[in-house]
Amino acid sequence: MGTQTLSKDPFNIIITGVGGQGNVLASRVLANMLVHRGYDVTIGETFGASQRGGSVMSHIRVSARGAWSPQIPKGKADMVVSLEPVEAIRVMKDYGNEEVRILVNDRPIYPVGVIAGELNYPARDEIEGALKDLSKHVWFIDATEEAIRLGNPILGNVIMIGAACGLGILPVGRAEFAEVMKGSLAADKLEINLTAFDLGAAKLAATA
Amino acid sequence: MSKLIDPREGVRVLLMGNEAIVRGALEAGVNVAAGYPGTPSSEIVQNLADVAGERNLYVEWSVNEKVAMEVAAAASFAKLRSLCAMKQNGVNVASDFLLHLTAAGTRGGMVLVACDDPGALSSVNEGESRHFARMVEVPLLEPGDFQEAKDMTKWAFELSEEIRNLVVLRSVTRMSHASGNVTLGRLSDAQPKAEFKYDGFILDPLEGPVVSAPVPYKHTLQQEKLKRVREIFEGSPFNTYAGPEKPDLLVVTSSACTLYSREAIHVLGVKDRVGLLKLGTTWPLPPELLKRHLASTDRVLIVEEVIPFLEENVKILAAETALEIGAKTFFGKNDGTLPSIGELNPDLVAAAIAKILGIDHVAMPPDYEKKATLMSFAKAPNRELTFCPGCPHRASFWAIHHALLMDNRLGFVCGDIGCYSMAALPCGFSTLKTLHAMGSGAGVASGFGQLHRFGMEQPAMTVCGDSTFFASVMPALVNAIHHRADLTVVVLDNSGTAMTGFQPHPGLKVNAMGGDVPALDIARICAAMGAKVEVRDPFQLEEARGTLIGLLEEKGVKVLIMRQMCALSPEKRAKKKYEVQVDEALCLGETCGCNRLCTRVFRCPGLVWDKERKKARVDEVLCAGCGVCALICPAEAIRKEEVA
Numbered sequence A: 001m002g003t004q005t006l007s008k009d010p011f012n013i014i015i016t017g018v019g020g021q022g023n024v025l026a027s028r029v030l031a032n033m034l035v036h037r038g039y040d041v042t043i044g045e046t047f048g049a050s051q052r053g054g055s056v057m058s059h060i061r062v063s064a065r066g067a068w069s070p071q072i073p074k075g076k077a078d079m080v081v082s083l084e085p086v087e088a089i090r091v092m093k094d095y096g097n098e099e100v101r102i103l104v105n106d107r108p109i110y111p112v113g114v115i116a117g118e119l120n121y122p123a124r125d126e127i128e129g130a131l132k133d134l135s136k137h138v139w140f141i142d143a144t145e146e147a148i149r150l151g152n153p154i155l156g157n158v159i160m161i162g163a164a165c166g167l168g169i170l171p172v173g174r175a176e177f178a179e180v181m182k183g184s185l186a187a188d189k190l191e192i193n194l195t196a197f198d199l200g201a202a203k204l205a206a207t208a
Numbered sequence B: 001m002s003k004l005i006d007p008r009e010g011v012r013v014l015l016m017g018n019e020a021i022v023r024g025a026l027e028a029g030v031n032v033a034a035g036y037p038g039t040p041s042s043e044i045v046q047n048l049a050d051v052a053g054e055r056n057l058y059v060e061w062s063v064n065e066k067v068a069m070e071v072a073a074a075a076s077f078a079k080l081r082s083l084c085a086m087k088q089n090g091v092n093v094a095s096d097f098l099l100h101l102t103a104a105g106t107r108g109g110m111v112l113v114a115c116d117d118p119g120a121l122s123s124v125n126e127g128e129s130r131h132f133a134r135m136v137e138v139p140l141l142e143p144g145d146f147q148e149a150k151d152m153t154k155w156a157f158e159l160s161e162e163i164r165n166l167v168v169l170r171s172v173t174r175m176s177h178a179s180g181n182v183t184l185g186r187l188s189d190a191q192p193k194a195e196f197k198y199d200g201f202i203l204d205p206l207e208g209p210v211v212s213a214p215v216p217y218k219h220t221l222q223q224e225k226l227k228r229v230r231e232i233f234e235g236s237p238f239n240t241y242a243g244p245e246k247p248d249l250l251v252v253t254s255s256a257c258t259l260y261s262r263e264a265i266h267v268l269g270v271k272d273r274v275g276l277l278k279l280g281t282t283w284p285l286p287p288e289l290l291k292r293h294l295a296s297t298d299r300v301l302i303v304e305e306v307i308p309f310l311e312e313n314v315k316i317l318a319a320e321t322a323l324e325i326g327a328k329t330f331f332g333k334n335d336g337t338l339p340s341i342g343e344l345n346p347d348l349v350a351a352a353i354a355k356i357l358g359i360d361h362v363a364m365p366p367d368y369e370k371k372a373t374l375m376s377f378a379k380a381p382n383r384e385l386t387f388c389p390g391c392p393h394r395a396s397f398w399a400i401h402h403a404l405l406m407d408n409r410l411g412f413v414c415g416d417i418g419c420y421s422m423a424a425l426p427c428g429f430s431t432l433k434t435l436h437a438m439g440s441g442a443g444v445a446s447g448f449g450q451l452h453r454f455g456m457e458q459p460a461m462t463v464c465g466d467s468t469f470f471a472s473v474m475p476a477l478v479n480a481i482h483h484r485a486d487l488t489v490v491v492l493d494n495s496g497t498a499m500t501g502f503q504p505h506p507g508l509k510v511n512a513m514g515g516d517v518p519a520l521d522i523a524r525i526c527a528a529m530g531a532k533v534e535v536r537d538p539f540q541l542e543e544a545r546g547t548l549i550g551l552l553e554e555k556g557v558k559v560l561i562m563r564q565m566c567a568l569s570p571e572k573r574a575k576k577k578y579e580v581q582v583d584e585a586l587c588l589g590e591t592c593g594c595n596r597l598c599t600r601v602f603r604c605p606g607l608v609w610d611k612e613r614k615k616a617r618v619d620e621v622l623c624a625g626c627g628v629c630a631l632i633c634p635a636e637a638i639r640k641e642e643v644a
């Protein structure tokens, strides 16, 4: 599913979500896949607040030309993988543009302000409308639901990585995913992760 | 096997800045490492501890940063190589020893890794550690990328041995917590024997006693070492220049700002007009190198974070050599070209360069920016920080908050640094009213506890974590007891240094390397000091609150230990104690008395208010199963069932 080379250098990916969603791990996996293919990757992440319900974002810069800033310049994201719906909207303010590919996990995590009734969480079609107004390429994926069906909600992140690869614009795919996961997982866990990856990839391959 | 001890030289791997520092230390053959946890430094000591067995190291989480530096110094005096790592605030804690240490000198290579947090991404201030190097007259290194983080750390040990003094390596959050490719070098196989020689001549740096006297001699010697450092820095490969021979503008920078500056020049497409002098050795500055570059232009922009440290030092040098290099116009923080607070990024640097050069630079089409900004404000509700689902602090502060309300004397809580700092926010029912350094809550409350003689009737309370108790609360407690202060201390004992990722502390039976160690009992320590001590489980809300109300009424120093493991502790994670559900038939919601008490006030993220159904609901993915909300609900609509 992967391309031969980078369609842009540096290619800028944002993985965004909420503390506790496994954002940092997801960005490591994707980054290591790219390192595996020989690319220079710089990841910038803020995880001081990562366990405590704040917005958490990783910036992945992929290049054949060395290290870049761990913060993507304004308006220069090429792909956004959002593990939570409104987080996708939030990153567009600083990094968005009309061509950015946006992949959204469809499962909301409500901010405490929303839980407390002080703030409003927009309805699903409002979120979709907002994102489509900001980019030509938006996909919603029921990753957490699928992951619960597979037996563990955390697999939602793997489904999202699979979906990102399924888009067919990254120079990596299943082989690199398997290679990276092999290094960090027990054999019995590998299979379910591959299933999740394939599931995500298939969702995008069908629509892209 | 950890990639940090991968023996293959020349292999390229993805390393976090902190991991690169660790690899550099291992390639240098570090023997002893010590530190105290603090973001963004914690991974350094943690990663060294993880490979301590394989690499024959001694690694400890010391009780605080000052002791960490002392432990590392001892290794250096015994001719071993040692490293200590801490966040900037920790350097303040260690600074008393730091001054003595650098005046007396070191033996085996010794490196202090100081990690600053520009923008206070995970801090309560934007402290700065670079000026310590100038203050205590030792060299300062700042890596500008991940490869350098490794290579520079390795070299820092050699430099330290060459001048027989401490070397400071300063990192920032965007270096320590960012990742990039690093080519591995050879791991050291040196196996030195530790020996402390002390009976040589008093002035013998390697065999005499380690003291800073006689001061005139030792201080002169220290400054001579710095002169030597200056010469070494003149030829350092960590100082590089990219750009035209005679640039329209010279950018001088260091640290993560190197990456921002490089990107800004790229974004603006001005590499033929702008030169980038990237310095890895920022104190003392190499004068000849700077003179050469300053002479090549008349406009200079200095790019750095927090205080204008580099800017001031470059300006001093420019003033001293003005006749040789000519007059310059300086841009930076002092003249407002760059913001004087917060962290930088490529856009801020690009805007500064564009302004100086008079370039029209639009990072984002204004229409798009306006639309995206509006959308973000209208449709992306703010995420306030909060305690994790199932966090014992939420329960503890619920008990504290209600005890203070029922006590009805406008009592308040003095706090310090940890997850529980968030109790200043609504998630902790805004209970904290002062918030300062580690251990300061107890010290400040000890002071409040004396003010009854001036008519103050409000009871003073303080909270601290278990790790903080050992690090810096004990002296304040001694002070309060000895001086008969009236105060209630709540120790939030969650069995680890939760905020920074569960580093062990003296209250636990395990050390950084996984070894068996004796645990010190906080309750017995407080009792031995002479305090009245109670221990409660904060999840038993009623009991905890009742105990607290009783203690508030008593005179003297009272300690309540709230003992319940952190929700994220490895023992608890993914193991729910209770299955929790809301019985919709019983939930009163908005319609009656409770007015959504659980979601509006208690605010555990595991609880959701279902707008359509007008009922509370438990989110089964987020809920940690602590069962506390079941105790809160006045209608007993939240049902908990013990998981078998």
Ligand code: SF4
Pocket (backbone or CB within 6 Å): B389, B390, B391, B580, B604, B605, B606, B607, B618, B622, B623, B624, B625, B626, B627, B628, B629, B630
């Ligand atoms: S049981 Fe209640 S208070 Fe505890 S984590 Fe779940 S929702 Fe939160």
Ligand code: SF4
Pocket (backbone or CB within 6 Å): B582, B586, B587, B588, B589, B590, B594, B595, B596, B597, B598, B599, B615, B616, B632, B633, B634, B635, B636, B637, B638
């Ligand atoms: S669950 Fe209890 S506290 Fe929450 S809204 Fe219903 S009755 Fe009120």
